[in-house]
Amino acid sequence: METAIEIKNLVTHYGDVKVLKDVSFSIPKGKTTVILGGSGSGKSTLLKHLIGLLKPTTGQILMNGGDIAVMNEQEFNEVRKRIGVLFQGAALLNSLTVADNVALPMREHTQLEESTMQVMIRMKLDLVGLSGFENYYPSQLSGGMKKRAGIARAMALDPAFLFFDEPSAGLDPITAAGLDELILKLRQAFKMTFIVVTHEMPSVFKIADYVVMLDRGDAVFAGTLDELRASDNERIRMFLERRSEKEVYSPEDYFRIIAGD
Amino acid sequence: MKIDIVDYKGHLIITPSGDIDMYSSPELRSELMRLITKKTKALYVDFRNVSYIDSSGIATFVEGLKKMKLYGGRLKLIGLPEGIMEIFRFSKLDNIFEIYGNIDDAVGS
Numbered sequence: 488m489e490t491a492i493e494i495k496n497l498v499t500h501y502g503d504v505k506v507l508k509d510v511s512f513s514i515p516k517g518k519t520t521v522i523l524g525g526s527g528s529g530k531s532t533l534l535k536h537l538i539g540l541l542k543p544t545t546g547q548i549l550m551n552g553g554d555i556a557v558m559n560e561q562e563f564n565e566v567r568k569r570i571g572v573l574f575q576g577a578a579l580l581n582s583l584t585v586a587d588n589v590a591l592p593m594r595e596h597t598q599l600e601e602s603t604m605q606v607m608i609r610m611k612l613d614l615v616g617l618s619g620f621e622n623y624y625p626s627q628l629s630g631g632m633k634k635r636a637g638i639a640r641a642m643a644l645d646p647a648f649l650f651f652d653e654p655s656a657g658l659d660p661i662t663a664a665g666l667d668e669l670i671l672k673l674r675q676a677f678k679m680t681f682i683v684v685t686h687e688m689p690s691v692f693k694i695a696d697y698v699v700m701l702d703r704g705d706a707v708f709a710g711t712l713d714e715l716r717a718s719d720n721e722r723i724r725m726f727l728e729r730r731s732e733k734e735v736y737s738p739e740d741y742f743r744i745i746a747g748d
Numbered sequence: 749m750k751i752d753i754v755d756y757k758g759h760l761i762i763t764p765s766g767d768i769d770m771y772s773s774p775e776l777r778s779e780l781m782r783l784i785t786k787k788t789k790a791l792y793v794d795f796r797n798v799s800y801i802d803s804s805g806i807a808t809f810v811e812g813l814k815k816m817k818l819y820g821g822r823l824k825l826i827g828l829p830e831g832i833m834e835i836f837r838f839s840k841l842d843n844i845f846e847i848y849g850n851i852d853d854a855v856g857s
């Protein structure tokens with residue numbers, strides 16, 4: 488497996504609190520790596536380091552032959568163009584149409600003609616199943632559609648890396664499953680490297696080629712899905728079992744449990 | 749990217765070399781549009797030296813084809829390396845563009 492990003496001995500603090508404690512692992516190229524972990528385990532913090540939004544206290548993030556932890560603004564700008572990000576909450580600009588949201592990175596980073604951009608925008612929206620929604624405003628879209636529009640925007644510059652932070656957060660299970668399908672489809676069609684942060688186990692089993700598990704700031708596991716399933720590490724088993732226990736409850740079962748029937 | 753335009757037995761062949769990406773597409777577009785504005789009947793694009801094409805490159809050819817169709821012109825793509833062909837296929841455009849193995853096949857049809 489060819490490595491796309493190598494994280495070496497990453498340590499980071501918020502004030503005096505150490506949130507990533509000597510994290511090391513590699514992200515394979517052209518695959519989907521899922522960063523898994525409970526709430527507060529440091530997933531978003533790690534992702535923000537990978538896209539250069541935060542600098543670590545110590546450690547390296549090797550990408551494209553350079554260490555993005557120590558790159559200057561200009562060097563990092565070049566890397567930045569190759570990275571697409573879907574943040575938690577999609578973060579579309581509400582005052583712009585869907586088309587203009589997708590065009591934003593193109594207008595910022597390229598000299599493309601308006602007419603070329605319009606063709607590209609239609610191609611991107613078609614990819615995410617939003618053909619015909621060019622002139623809608625974000626407020627007119629459902630939660631799932633907003634995420635899709637956010638993905639189209641993240642793909643505006645044909646990135647080599649696509650990052651997602653909790654893409655299915657706040658979505659109903661059917662919409663979330665649809666988003667997983669889309670991630671799978673894009674991953675099969677393009678030679679991109681996907682990095683998806685999530686705590687949803689069904690999503691992990693559907694989309695992951697490779698899994699990194701964080702627990703309270705430690706990377707306790709990095710390996711394939713089969714290796715994850717086979718792991719007898721106590722902390723991993725606890726996480727997997729806690730999750731799968733929860734999911735077997737139907738709403739009726741849940742009601743009976745809490746109602747004490 | 750570098751662009752060569754040659755006249756082959758009265759047929760205009762555009763040969764881009766290197767990457768057709770967000771940064772080089774505008775130059776390719778202006779060459780293409782210059783010839784299209786003159787209502788050139790048939791344009792041939794030779795891809796043999798193209799190492800990569802991104803969505804801006806694909807979009808540029810979509811624009812070109814759309815404009816040529818308006819006056820009955822034909823845009824023919826030739827010599828696509830497998831990796832480039834794959835990108836056209838993924839874009840669902842391999843059946844929209846006229847794609848030929850080489851210039852002689854393209855001229856004859």
Ligand SMILES: Nc1ncnc2c1ncn2[C@@H]1O[C@H](COP(=O)(O)OP(=O)(O)O)[C@@H](O)[C@H]1O
Binds near residue numbers: 501506527529531
């Ligand atoms: N900006 C911040 N300032 C201080 N502490 C933070 C900040 N962001 C996150 N934290 C803390 O760092 C830890 C990891 O947070 P985060 O990376 O958001 O976890 P996750 O995404 O896995 O839920 C948590 O304890 C959180 O409270």
Ligand SMILES: [Mg+2]
Binds near residue numbers: 653
């Ligand atoms: Mg988070």
